[in-house]
Amino acid sequence: MTTRLYEHQVFLAHHVPEGHPERPDRLRALNAALEHPHFSTLDRKEAPIANEDAVLLAHPEEHLFSVMRSMPEEGIKQIEADTHASPESLKAALTAIGGAMAGVDDVFAGKADNVFVAGRPPGHHAEHDKVMGFCFFNTVAIAARHAQKTYGVERVAIVDFDVHHGNGTQDIFWNDPSVLFCSTHQMPLYPGTGAKDETGAQGTIVNAPLSPNSAGDHFREAMKSRVLPALENFQPDFLLISAGFDAHHRDPLAQINLVGDDFDWITGRLMEIAGKYASNRLVSVLEGGYDLEGLAESAGLHIARLMRG
Numbered sequence: 584m585t586t587r588l589y590e591h592q593v594f595l596a597h598h599v600p601e602g603h604p605e606r607p608d609r610l611r612a613l614n615a616a617l618e619h620p621h622f623s624t625l626d627r628k629e630a631p632i633a634n635e636d637a638v639l640l641a642h643p644e645e646h647l648f649s650v651m652r653s654m655p656e657e658g659i660k661q662i663e664a665d666t667h668a669s670p671e672s673l674k675a676a677l678t679a680i681g682g683a684m685a686g687v688d689d690v691f692a693g694k695a696d697n698v699f700v701a702g703r704p705p706g707h708h709a710e711h712d713k714v715m716g717f718c719f720f721n722t723v724a725i726a727a728r729h730a731q732k733t734y735g736v737e738r739v740a741i742v743d744f745d746v747h748h749g750n751g752t753q754d755i756f757w758n759d760p761s762v763l764f765c766s767t768h769q770m771p772l773y774p775g776t777g778a779k780d781e782t783g784a785q786g787t788i789v790n791a792p793l794s795p796n797s798a799g800d801h802f803r804e805a806m807k808s809r810v811l812p813a814l815e816n817f818q819p820d821f822l823l824i825s826a827g828f829d830a831h832h833r834d835p836l837a838q839i840n841l842v843g844d845d846f847d848w849i850t851g852r853l854m855e856i857a858g859k860y861a862s863n864r865l866v867s868v869l870e871g872g873y874d875l876e877g878l879a880e881s882a883g884l885h886i887a888r889l890m891r892g
Contacts, residue, residue: 686866
């Protein structure tokens with residue numbers, strides 16, 4: 584398998600207040616893990632910055648303008664309850680989008696079998712017209728629309744295993760039969776969405792909530808009983824992952840007790856789906872994961888499985 588990773592120094596320049604969980608050290612911890620010889624063949628590239636118009640693939644123009652207007656010229660500014668911005672935050676968000684779109688291009692051009700985008704800020708809480716939960720723009724939704732618009736993809740599947748429900752992705756694709764959105768997440772927990780009966784207007788939303796203190800066996804059962812069958816039934820032409828690693832047992836923001844092997848396992852299962860229906864075309868985008876050791880371990884195993892096949 585050929586795996587490409589997109590990264591950029593600007594992701595470290597998106598600053599947040601002291602003590603904020605979504606901090607630059609997250610990527611420093613991942614970069615330290617990637618220094619292991621196991622990753623010597625990983626194809627690491629600098630992510631390109633997306634044009635501002637790329638945001639309009641998943642968000643209205645006024646949302647883009649609102650975010651642009653909210654950016655500070657200096658210091659750190661609170662945009663909403665949990666979301667902060669610094670002077671380089673817009674560039675960081677657009678570069679995360681650029682990396683995801685380049686990943687789409689790579690897998691459809693045959694330059695890589697799969698891609699991991701090691702970017703920040705995350706995106707899956709950003710709704711159609713709303714900044715939320717550390718997220719300005721919904722990176723994975725924009726990548727899905729790019730695949731549809733540029734490559735004529737008929738069926739895109741997005742799997743989100745972040746411990747927090749991807750309310751933004753669900754909001755954007757609620758009425759869309761061409762995109763299957765599947766999520767495992769802790770419930771109750773921020774943002775309060777993601778019940779099993781939230782199935783979308785076209786039945787293409789699949790939520791598999793997990794109770795607090797659930798462990799790997801509960802996570803795997805949710806995947807086996809709800810998410811993987813939905814993917815088999817949908818037969819996606821392209822697979823995207825919202826790869827949050829905050830369901831790791833060390834993470835401070837939730838109470839799900841996954842270990843590294845659980846992330847390795849689900850990565851392998853999703854690669855099997857991509858191999859069966861989508862010519863291996865898979866792009867994974869970093870979302871959450873706030874314990875540095877837990878993030879480095881679980882994201883490292885996720886990337887290693889992408890490389891191994």
